[in-house]
Amino acid sequence: AQKITQTQPGMFVQEKEAVTLDCTYDTSDQSYGLFWYKQPSSGEMIFLIYQGSYDEQNATEGRYSLNFQKARKSANLVISASQLGDSAMYFCAMRYSGAGSYQLTFGKGTKLSVIP
Amino acid sequence: DGGITQSPKYLFRKEGQNVTLSCEQNLNHDAMYWYRQDPGQGLRLIYYSQIVNDFQKGDIAEGYSVSREKKESFPLTVTSAQKNPTAFYLCASSMKYSNQPQHFGDGTRLSIL
Numbered sequence: 001a002q003k004i005t006q007t008q009p010g011m012f013v014q015e016k017e018a019v020t021l022d023c024t025y026d027t028s029d030q031s032y033g034l035f036w037y038k039q040p041s042s043g044e045m046i047f048l049i050y051q052g053s054y055d056e057q058n059a060t061e062g063r064y065s066l067n068f069q070k071a072r073k074s075a076n077l078v079i080s081a082s083q084l085g086d087s088a089m090y091f092c093a094m095r096y097s098g099a100g101s102y103q104l105t106f107g108k109g110t111k112l113s114v115i116p
Numbered sequence: 117d118g119g120i121t122q123s124p125k126y127l128f129r130k131e132g133q134n135v136t137l138s139c140e141q142n143l144n145h146d147a148m149y150w151y152r153q154d155p156g157q158g159l160r161l162i163y164y165s166q167i168v169n170d171f172q173k174g175d176i177a178e179g180y181s182v183s184r185e186k187k188e189s190f191p192l193t194v195t196s197a198q199k200n201p202t203a204f205y206l207c208a209s210s211m212k213y214s215n216q217p218q219h220f221g222d223g224t225r226l227s228i229l
C-alpha cells in the first residue's frame with residue numbers, strides 16, 4: 001500500500017528565510033511521481049512542483065525546489081525567500097498506478113506560517 | 117480561461133436527504149476525481165472516472181454515488197446513507213495516464229442542518 005507521511009503539523013518561518021517541509025513515502029512501485037500542493041485558507045489546491053521517480057535532477061519551479069532522496073524515500077519541499085503569501089497548508093502527494101489508471105494519495109499536510 | 121467549476125460553494129443537508137455536488141471542467145481532461153477533506157486531514161479519494169460512462173470506487177465510496185454521462189461533468193451525490201457528510205469536497209481532473217498534475221476546483225463545503 002502507498003503511504004505519505006508529513007511529520008510536521010505546523011511550521012513557522014521568518015519572512016525572506018528559507019524553509020524545508022518534510023515528506024516521506026512508502027511504495028513498492030518502481031515508477032511513481034511525487035507532487036506538492038499548496039492550499040490557502042480559501043480552500044483551492046494549487047499545484048507547486050512534480051518529481052518523477054526516474055528523474056535524476058531535483059525539480060525546481062521558481063522559489064520551490066524538491067529535495068528528492070530516493071534511497072531514503074523522501075521528497076522534501078524547499079521554499080526559498082519566504083513571503084507572507086506562502087502562509088498556507090502544504091500537501092505532499094504520490095501518484096501510483098492501479099486498475100489501469102493513476103491516482104494520488106495525500107499526506108495530512110503541514111501548516112506553514114510566515115512571520116513578518 | 118480553462119478550469120474546473122464546482123457548485124455550490126456552500127451546501128446544507130437535512131437528515132435523510134440526498135444532495136448533489138456539481139463539477140464541470142473545460143480542460144478537455146479524460147479523468148475526473150472526487151475527494152473529501154476533513155479538518156486537519158489530507159484528501160481522501162471517493163470516486164474517480166477515467167472515461168465517460170465508467171467510474172471506480174476510491175477509498176471511501178460508501179454513502180456516495182457518481183455519474184459520468186459527459187466528459188465535462190462528474191457530479192457527486194451524497195446520499196442519506198452517508199452518516200457523517202460534513203466535510204470539504206474537492207473535484208479534480210487530469211489527463212489520463214500522464215505525469216501531469218491533477219487540477220482542482222475551489223471546493224464545496226457541506227454541512228448538516
